[in-house]
Amino acid sequence: MKPASSFKSYFFNNCLLVFFRRGLFVIVLLVISSCNFETKKISSEEVLELESKTLNWKEVDEYPAFEDCQNETELLAARECFEREVAENIYAYLSKQQPVVTESIDDTLYLYLEINSAGRPEIDSVKIDSTLNNQLPELRMWLDQSIDSLPKIYPASKRGVPVSTVFKMPIVIKAE
Incomplete structure (x- = not known):
């Protein structure tokens, strides 16, 4: 052997x-x-940096939500529910105001609404033309107050982390 x-x-x-x-x-x-295998230890900071470069930060995994919208599982439906609730609240608040106008108004303004990572709403900017501003000088104050009166908002999230989002919302102003 x-x-x-x-x-x-x-x-x-x-x-x-x-x-x-x-x-x-x-x-x-x-x-x-x-077949010379080499391994390299990658730090968590490097992994985070690589992943943050590949993530699409313009999209969120979950949109901000009110209590009534939290049951929406589809992303588009959740967004529509949130925007509808915001619009209804703003219009309800504005309809309670009793503005006095000298001319009839039929105009659209654009409100940029930010929901920060804590769920706090804030007007990022609003585009009000001069005619509308002359007829309704309190409009900006009313918009601020309507946003402050919104119910509790749960912030948007990306990978389970709360993030800030900004929405562009048209608001139609009609007064006779």
Whole structure:
């Protein structure tokens, strides 16, 4: 019986002869020499940086929500529910005001509403044209008050982390 070490050398030598005969020796050497595995430890900061570059930060996983909208599971339906609730609250507040106008008004303004990561709503900006501003000088104050009177808002989230979002909302102003 041959010792184990001589068996290994016998097996290795026979394999080399087969590879030489078939012209595969060069390929085997390349494969054996290229199987040099190297691992590199990546810090959590590097992983976060790489992931933040690949994430689409313009989209959220969950839109901000009122209590009534939290049951919406589809992203588009949740957004529509949120925007509808905001619009209804703003229109309800504005309809309680009794403005006195000298001319009839039929205009649209654009409200940029920010919901910060704590769920606090705030007007980012509002575009009110000069005619509307002259007829309703209290309009900006009423918009601020209507936003302050909104019910509790749960913020949007991205990967489970609360994030700020901004919505552009058209508001139609009609007065006779």
